[in-house]
Amino acid sequence: MRIFFDPEVLAAAWPGVRSGIGVTLGLALTSIAAGVALGLVLATIRALIRGAPLRPVGGLIAAYADVFRAMPPLVLLVVLYFAAPFAGIELSGFMAAFVALGLVLGASAEEIFWAGITSVNRGQWEAALSTGLSRGEAFRRVVLPQAVRLTIPPLTNRAIATGKNTALASVVAVPEVLNQAASVQAQTASPAPLLLAAGVYVALFLPLVRIGRWLETRFHIR
Amino acid sequence: MSEFFQTFLNPGVMAESSGLLLRGLWVTIQACLIVVPGGLLSGAGLALAQTLAPAWGARSLSWGVDVVRAFPPLVLLVLIVHGLPFLGIEPPPLLGVGIALTINTSTYYGEILRAGILSIEPTQWEAARSTGLGTAATLRHVILPQGVRNVLPDLAGNTLEAVKLTSLASVVALPDLLRMARVAQGVHFNPSPLILAALLYLALLWPLVRLIRRLGGRAVLPA
Numbered sequence: 001m002r003i004f005f006d007p008e009v010l011a012a013a014w015p016g017v018r019s020g021i022g023v024t025l026g027l028a029l030t031s032i033a034a035g036v037a038l039g040l041v042l043a044t045i046r047a048l049i050r051g052a053p054l055r056p057v058g059g060l061i062a063a064y065a066d067v068f069r070a071m072p073p074l075v076l077l078v079v080l081y082f083a084a085p086f087a088g089i090e091l092s093g094f095m096a097a098f099v100a101l102g103l104v105l106g107a108s109a110e111e112i113f114w115a116g117i118t119s120v121n122r123g124q125w126e127a128a129l130s131t132g133l134s135r136g137e138a139f140r141r142v143v144l145p146q147a148v149r150l151t152i153p154p155l156t157n158r159a160i161a162t163g164k165n166t167a168l169a170s171v172v173a174v175p176e177v178l179n180q181a182a183s184v185q186a187q188t189a190s191p192a193p194l195l196l197a198a199g200v201y202v203a204l205f206l207p208l209v210r211i212g213r214w215l216e217t218r219f220h221i222r
Numbered sequence: 223m224s225e226f227f228q229t230f231l232n233p234g235v236m237a238e239s240s241g242l243l244l245r246g247l248w249v250t251i252q253a254c255l256i257v258v259p260g261g262l263l264s265g266a267g268l269a270l271a272q273t274l275a276p277a278w279g280a281r282s283l284s285w286g287v288d289v290v291r292a293f294p295p296l297v298l299l300v301l302i303v304h305g306l307p308f309l310g311i312e313p314p315p316l317l318g319v320g321i322a323l324t325i326n327t328s329t330y331y332g333e334i335l336r337a338g339i340l341s342i343e344p345t346q347w348e349a350a351r352s353t354g355l356g357t358a359a360t361l362r363h364v365i366l367p368q369g370v371r372n373v374l375p376d377l378a379g380n381t382l383e384a385v386k387l388t389s390l391a392s393v394v395a396l397p398d399l400l401r402m403a404r405v406a407q408g409v410h411f412n413p414s415p416l417i418l419a420a421l422l423y424l425a426l427l428w429p430l431v432r433l434i435r436r437l438g439g440r441a442v443l444p445a
Contacts, residue, residue: 087226168294
């Protein structure tokens, strides 16, 4: 048992893992912000062009959501990091992970916002337009606030999943928690650094998972 | 443009690496054949345990489930595949991957099935029990058939996630589709195998995405 909690190895691993926490959080927060913003923008475009001659754009957005739902995030990351340089696009590991996680979350977020928007009763649109609001105003002031309420629990869950997926960045040498722990593990041939990393992830994400569960029951979304 | 095709969709490279990729695809399919049924079965076990256990038991199970969910799947995978040998247990690589990913995905299948069971009104239980059925028979003949139908789209959605999860196996050197694509890329110094692998994943999973939409699946599953 001692080998799993070897204090010397744990002490040697801690500085790296601690600096990894910063990288993990930085990558998580930037990808979540970018993904949610992307999803909101796309869903808004799709909502505002309904019925207009720009309809194919809506189809394109739906296709984007489908493709990135079908694509494993790790495959996307590996393509961005190892194939894109052949097209002259050299992304750092961090940037590749940021783009991959942002695109994947963007696709889910678009779906979530879109589902929220379409669940708002048509009568709300009509009533808002009849008071003289423009389409854009009706969307921003009447439809979106009602839609967003419904999106909070699933969006929280997707954001947590994105945070956990930052561990994939270890594959492209981003010095986040898992990567730092794995490199000490390789030097010391001890499993203790991995357990340390596991402890860090549980400490970071267990509260969030509990909050996500609470939100699901709180908002009665099934 | 033709240069683009020569680089990313090179027919020669694709033809030469197709053997490797097909072998990788077979490993990916084998991993799916372990993880999906394994996750469903252990998820069903979890859901039944949570339904039948007394309140304190169900509460501790839900904490256990959440601790497993707090792990990024890749961390769980690396921990089990690289950690078990230190305990003197060395499962074959495919089995190690299968165990780790099954543990992860069973927590989601479990929650979905539990939601299915909870979606059935208590009067159904009462009516079934009053006809003389026992708890097990009530679950089997009355509650589960209706409950599972109610969560079919979510079960399909989680199956999609489970299949996507198997790509992580490449990180612990299991020669799956993604791993073989990387190997072929190294051999030919050309990214076409990687693009081909990505297209294969799409071909495999796009129909599933469409099916989930047809079933009216929720866009998004719990984290």
